[in-house]
Amino acid sequence: MIIMKFKETDTEEIVSLFYKTVHSVNLKDYSQEQLDVWATKEEKESKINSWKISLGQNISFVAKINHKVVGFSDLTYDGYLDRLFVHKDFQGQGIxxxxxxxxxxxxxKLNLLEIYTDSSITAKPFFKHKGYNIVRSQTVERKGVKLTNFKMRKKLKS
Structure with missing residues (x-):
């Protein structure tokens, strides 16, 4: 596995990975209706365009095995861990x-004091293992459908 900085040419593969992962890995914690509003297939093209911009503006990394995207993640410059997804077939391998x-x-390196994120139910144990603490449980609404996630944060040691 190699980890590299995000390139615009990876965007389509990243968005496909996101859809497949949400609809398979998160199925154990969310209903099909919730998954459908979280990762809406009709929004795929607009997501490719918007993520190309946001991933390009953030600190973004892509994990690849044999030139295939198997994971990606990004962080804003104020410390918000926005996205972290690993391909459904490569879970539990340290990616x-x-x-x-x-x-x-x-x-x-940016002298940030903490990183914060909005973790899915599915990712919560991972973040806890990595030293993130739950700030609060929260309910977000997408297209009239409620989803539970968790505001989590980790204080960084210098």
Missing amino acids: ASALVDMLESEAK
């Missing part, structure tokens, strides 16, 4: 940990 370690390293 998410490697991506988060890279983001935390970059955050320390």
Whole structure:
């Protein structure tokens, strides 16, 4: 596995990975209706365009195995870990940990004091294992459908 900085040419593969991962890995914690509003297939083209911009503006990394995108993650310059997704067929292989370690390293270089995120139910145990603490449970609404997630944060040591 290699981890590299995000390139615009990876965007379509990243968005496809996002849809497949949400609709398979998160199925154990969310209903089909919730998954359909979280990762709406009709929004795929607009998501490719918007993510090309946002991933390009953030600190973004892509994990690849044999030139195939198997994970990605990004961090805003104020310390918000926006996205962290690992391909459904590559779960539990240390990819998410490697991506988060890279983001935390970059955050320390920027002298950020903490990283915060909105974690899915599915990702909560991972973030807890990585030293993130739950700030609160929260309910977000998308297209009239409620989803539970968790505001989490980790204080960084210099």
